[in-house]
Amino acid sequence: MATSPPYPTYPSGPGDGALHHPHWWQRRGVRYGALITLLALSGLVILALVREQTGTEGFLVGLGLAVFPVPLLLTAFRWLDRVEPGPWRNLLFSFAWGACAAALIAIVANSFATKWIATATADPSGADTLGATVIAPIVEESAKAAAVLLVFLFRRRDFTGIVDGVVIAGVTATGFAFTENILYLGTAFGTDQLTGGRGIASVTAATFFVRVIMSPFAHPLFTTMTGIGFGIAALSGEGRRLLRVLLPLGGLLLAMGMHALWNGSASFGPFGFFAVYGGFMMPAFGLLTWLVIWTRQRELRTVREELPAYVAAGWLAPAEPFALGSMRARRMAREYAAHHLGKPAAKEVARYEAYATSLAFLRHRGRLGRAGADFVVRERELLNEVWRLRALARPALEYAARAAAPPVPVMQPWPAQPWPGPGAARPHPPYAGQAGYAGHAGYGAHPAHPAYNPYRS
Incomplete structure (x- = not known):
């Protein structure tokens, strides 16, 4: 067996030095045991709460309809993460946290806060509006951001930049939206059962169109703002502690603001929802898509340079x-x-x-x-x-x-005959597909040739 080469010169920086021993709460067994127990209990409780509000039949209908956008969103985020794919356990944890823990925190805290405001102000209608536009964005985005924070702190090797932040935040939000859609679609189905709504005019169909067809990216879009904040913090040096705190907080506040604007769009008039959707949500989604793809190309350039x-x-x-x-x-x-x-x-x-x-x-x-x-x-x-x-x-x-590798045209020798007149066409060397093209210069046998097989001894 060949001996490995010597290690290259290590770059100097503030990270050089001895390793620090982890605290007891950083040990793998303690972390995994606590997280699995927490997520399992949260899943059981949220399952019972949603089933209580929707009924068994409504729960099953909501579950069947809410699952539609999940594979598409998870596939999109996994595609974004193909340059340096993170381990599946991080994505599984993120989705489970969003679907179980974050959803449980949101449903309990939102309900408690709305009831408290309604009692204190004696205005149930105003309490519902305030709960949807203020309380829900703060509670829900904070609960989802907790998953990004945990991965950032305890899986630091897997969290190296903006794409990692976007993927972790997006998968967490996908899990949260999945549970929330079960609740909304199941409740809508129960309303149709009571009112006799059928077909396109049913509440279930309208809810499915708005939440699953038009805006499946809403929750992921909000939470990726938090992920971008953590991603930029991951790129900064460990000595810049204030910046590493302020950036995630700024992303979280932006996520809350976008969420509040989206929830409050229904109170902006009959066309408020469509104005916010077309004038803000779609451009924001397009800008985020461009940013992530540009960042991915930048990562590939880093690979080629380093x-x-x-x-x-x-x-x-x-x-x-x-x-x-x-x-x-x-x-x-x-x-x-x-x-x-x-x-x-x-x-x-x-x-x-x-x-x-x-x-x-x-x-x-x-x-x-x-x-x-x-x-x-x-x-x-x-x-x-x-x-x-x-x-x-x-x-x-x-x-x-x-x-x-792009094909390189092979230059042909100049013709022996003299050039024609000034206005006549000059011959050009052949390119791929033309007679006389010699393929990749300097590579020997072409990789597509049957004789080329690097695995053959």
Whole structure:
């Protein structure tokens, strides 16, 4: 077995130094046990409360209708996280927290606050309006933000930037919206049962159209503001403690404001809802989508810029920075490994890609002086994993780098005959698809050629 290369020079920064021993409340067993117990109890209680308000039949109808947008939203957030995919346990925790713990906090606190205001002011109608536009945004966004805070504090290695914040916040909000939609749709079904509403005129159909068809992204949009605040804080140095506190708080306040505007749109007149939806919600959703995609492209550029240091040290092959910095090349590498060695090999290539990406982000933070105290240990861990998987992943990535590289036209020798007159057309070298095109210059056999198989000994 080949000996691993020497470790590259570590960037200096405030994170260099000895590791600190975790407190008792930071131990994995204590954290996992407490969270699982909390989420299980919250799930049982929220299930009982929703079923009590909607009835068994309404609960089942609401559950069946509320599940429609969930796979689409989860798939979208997972797609955004493909550059450096976080572990599934973080997403599972986030969704469970939103659907169980955050929903339970919201339903109890909103109900208590609304009843207290109605009693204190003797104005039930005004209490409902105040509860929807003020109390609900504060309570619900704070409850959802707790999941982002927990991942930020206890899964810090997996929370490295804006995309991670958006994904964790969005998945949490998706779980919250799922439980809330069960309640609203189940209640609407019960109303139709009492009033005889049917078809398009039913309350259930109207509720389904507004909450599931028109605005399934509403809760995720609000909470991702909090996630962006935490994401920017994750990019800042550990010495800037005030900024790391103010940024998440600013994102949370923005989320509360957007939520309040959305809930209060119905009180702005007959067209208030459509004005807020078309004039604010849709542009905000488009801006968020652009920001996340731009951030994802920036992450890929970071991979291409940081990994050459490990190529120079001998840890990576020369073609890998390009392949790992392209989502198309990554996919081609996994497909190539799956075609030749099966799906388990494709999963190993995907793990290699994730480790190398984490390595690039870690070195980027270290170069900027924002690395944590565990920089050296974490770099060694990632390099060891990359080295362990190199024999399987390198051939696939080399193939992907060649196949994804843009074709380079081969210049043909100038014709021996003299040029025609000034107004006549000049010959041009052939391009891909034309006769005389020689393919990728300098690569030897083309990756698509049957004889090319890097796995063959």
